[in-house]
Structures are given as structure tokens and as C-alpha cells.
Amino acid sequence: MATLSGIGMGLWYIFLALLPLVAAYICLQVFFRKSNIEVQRLESLSRSPPISHLSSTLNGMDTIRAFSALEDFTTLNDKQLDHNNVEKFALKYILSWYGIRLDMIGAVIVLFVFGGITLVRIFGSLDVGSAAIAMSYTSGFTSLLANFSVEISDLELRTNAVERFWEYKKIEQETHNPDDIIPEEWPKEGTIVFKQFSFRYANGPLVLKHLDLVIASKSKTAIVGRTGAGKSSLLQALYRILEPADGTILIDGVDFTKVKISHLRSKLAIIPQDPTLFMGI
Ligand SMILES: Nc1ncnc2c1ncn2[C@@H]1O[C@H](COP(=O)(O)OP(=O)(O)OP(=O)(O)O)[C@@H](O)[C@H]1O
Ligand SMILES: [Mg+2]
Numbered sequence: 001m002a003t004l005s006g007i008g009m010g011l012w013y014i015f016l017a018l019l020p021l022v023a024a025y026i027c028l029q030v031f032f033r034k035s036n037i038e039v040q041r042l043e044s045l046s047r048s049p050p051i052s053h054l055s056s057t058l059n060g061m062d063t064i065r066a067f068s069a070l071e072d073f074t075t076l077n078d079k080q081l082d083h084n085n086v087e088k089f090a091l092k093y094i095l096s097w098y099g100i101r102l103d104m105i106g107a108v109i110v111l112f113v114f115g116g117i118t119l120v121r122i123f124g125s126l127d128v129g130s131a132a133i134a135m136s137y138t139s140g141f142t143s144l145l146a147n148f149s150v151e152i153s154d155l156e157l158r159t160n161a162v163e164r165f166w167e168y169k170k171i172e173q174e175t176h177n178p179d180d181i182i183p184e185e186w187p188k189e190g191t192i193v194f195k196q197f198s199f200r201y202a203n204g205p206l207v208l209k210h211l212d213l214v215i216a217s218k219s220k221t222a223i224v225g226r227t228g229a230g231k232s233s234l235l236q237a238l239y240r241i242l243e244p245a246d247g248t249i250l251i252d253g254v255d256f257t258k259v260k261i262s263h264l265r266s267k268l269a270i271i272p273q274d275p276t277l278f279m280g281i
Contacts, residue, residue, distance in 0.1 A: 017112055025105055029149050032098045036153050039094055041160075043087035050080040099146065106142025113138040174261050175243070182259055187252040187267060189217035192238070196247035199230075199237040206245060207233045232273070239265055 057064065057073050064073055117134055120126040194213040200206045207230050215221050223231050236242070238249060240261055249256045256264055 017116065018109060021105055021109055021112070025102075025145060028098070028101055028105070029152070032094070032149060033153050033156065035094055036091075036098070037157055039087060039091050040153075040157055043084070043091050046080070046084040046087045050077060050084055053077055053080055098149070102146050102149070103142055106145060109141055110138050174240070176261055182254060182263065186254060186259075189252050191215070191217045191250075191252055193250040194247070195250060197237070197244055197249060198246035199233060199242065200245045201233075201242065208237065210247065235270060239268060239270075 053073075053076060057077070064070055113134060117126065117131045121131060192213075192215040194211045197208060197211040197213075198206050199208040211234075223234060225231055237244065238256075240256065244257065251259075251264075251267075
């Protein structure tokens with residue numbers, strides 16, 4: 001605003017001459033913003049695969065070496081990095097493309113204002129102070145236009161976070177049933193009974209089918225099975241990550257679906273397949 005009023009001091013009629021340039025700037029803005037947001041999105045999408053590939057490669061280095069698959073992994077890594085670089089370069093060139101056009105508009109604005117000032121000084125009655133202020137503000141006008149566009153694109157991109165937030169909000173919530181029927185000291189013994197228990201992920205097939213299992217209090221039980229047999233799913237089910245498809249689990253005789261989910265989870269402890277140990281101080 002300061003810049004505009006600086007330029008406009010005594011020279012408001014120059015703004016009329018600038019109207020076609022304003023129209024050109026708006027068209028350029030709209031065109032640039034659409035492409036810029038799309039390419040930024042593509043760039044961030046292509047950034048995650050090489051990062052996750054790197055982390056899984058580092059985790060599975062022994063296995064990769066044992067199966068002599070180093071070359072395959074290197075090739076995939078190169079491919080993913082190349083893909084990301086294509087988007088990165090596209091982004092860079094879009095910004096250069098836009099910068100050049102913006103500079104051109106800025107140069108024409110400077111030409112108009114400087115030409116206008118000169119004419120008004122020759123034929124009119126513009127004082128030197130106003131002319132100097134208008135000239136000095138005009139020279140910084142191009143970078144102002146550029147910053148404005150970048151800020152607007154950034155704002156648009158960041159509002160995607162709100163869109164994601166609404167998507168997460170639509171996700172079905174876990175049932176939070178009250179647990180006022182549960183005794184204070186529950187679970188005392190820790191007996192776990194699976195009764196005709198069935199479990200599935202989302203709309204997939206049943207992973208656990210009509211399971212009957214009793215795990216006695218204070219006993220140690222090993223569950224053995226091939227990969228994909230459902231060992232981890234058994235623990236997921238115990239934590240009620242998803243509701244049972246059929247049957248139930250009784251913990252010390254209490255149906256676990258009747259317990260408030262936060263209360264149930266606070267009473268269980270687990271050391272997962274890939275435990276994370278936090279560094280001590
Ligand atoms: N999040 C998930 N969404 C959909 N299906 C899943 C999910 N997690 C596991 N499954 C499927 O459930 C079945 C049981 O998998 P689970 O991970 O419980 O096996 P597991 O016995 O723990 O195997 P592993 O020994 O490899 O750890 C498999 O068919 C698997 O594909
Ligand atoms: Mg498992």
C-alpha cells in the first residue's frame with residue numbers, strides 16, 4: 001500500500017495507463033499459480049518414495065546383500081531420484097519462466113511511471129519531491145509483485161492441510177463405550193478367553209476365524225505360525241484396533257467390547273516385533 005501510495009502521489013492518472021498491465025499480471029498470476037501448485041504437489045509426491053526406499057534399504061541391508069540384490073535396489077533408487085529431479089527441475093523452470101515475465105511487466109511499469117513523471121515534469125506542475133518518491137517506489141515494485149504471487153501460491157498450497165484435516169475428520173471413529181460396569185481393580189488375574197472370535201481388516205477376508213483359545217492367568221503362551229498366519233492380528237484384535245467381526249474376548253470374565261477403549265488399552269502392555277528403545281539421558 002505504501003508503494004502504491006508512493007507511486008500515486010500526484011500521479012494518479014498514471015494508474016489508468018497501467019490498467020492493461022494489471023490485467024496482464026492477473027492473467028499471468030492465474031496461469032502460474034495453477035501450474036505451480038500442481039508441480040509442487042507432484043514434487044512432494046515424488047519425494048517420499050526415495051526416502052522410504054532408502055530407509056527400507058538401510059533396514060534390510062543384510063538381506064539385500066544375502067540375495068545379491070544390491071544392483072536392483074540401486075537401480076530403483078536411481079529411478080526414484082531421477083523422477084524426483086524431473087519434478088524439481090520443472091518447479092525451478094516454472095519459477096524462472098514466471099520470474100522473467102514478471103520482470104518484463106515490472107520493466108514496462110517502470111517505463112510508464114518514469115515516462116509519465118518526465119512528461120508531467122516537462123508539461124505539468126509536479127514537484128521534485130513527489131517525482132523522486134514515485135521513482136524510488138517504482139523500482140521496488142517488481143519484487144513486490146513477485147513476493148505477492150509466491151505468498152498467494154504458498155497460501156493455496158497450505159490450505160491443502162485443511163482439506164486433509166477434513167478428510168481425517170470424516171474417518172469413522174472408534175466406539176468409546178463407557179465402562180462403569182467394570183470393577184475398579186479389573187483385570188486382577190489376567191485370564192484371556194477368545195470365544196468364537198473372528199477378525200478382519202476393513203472389508204477384507206476374515207483373518208481370524210471362529211477362534212477358541214484360553215490363555216490362563218500368569219502363564220506363558222507362545223503362538224507359532226507361518227508368516228501371514230495372523231499372530232500380529234491376534235494382538236491387534238486384543239487392543240481392539242478394529243472391532244471383532246464375530247465372537248468376543250473375555251478378560252477376567254469381562255467382555256472386552258464393553259470396556260472403554262482407552263481403559264482397555266491402558267491395562268495391556270506389548271513389546272512389538274520391532275521395538276523402539278529410547279535413549280537414556
Ligand atoms: N493392516 C492390514 N490390512 C489388511 N490386511 C492385513 C493388515 N495387516 C495384516 N493383514 C493381513 O492379515 C493376515 C495376517 O497377517 P499378520 O500380520 O497378522 O500375520 P503374522 O502371523 O503376524 O505374520 P508375520 O509372521 O509375517 O509377522 C495376512 O493375510 C495379512 O496380509
Ligand atoms: Mg507379525
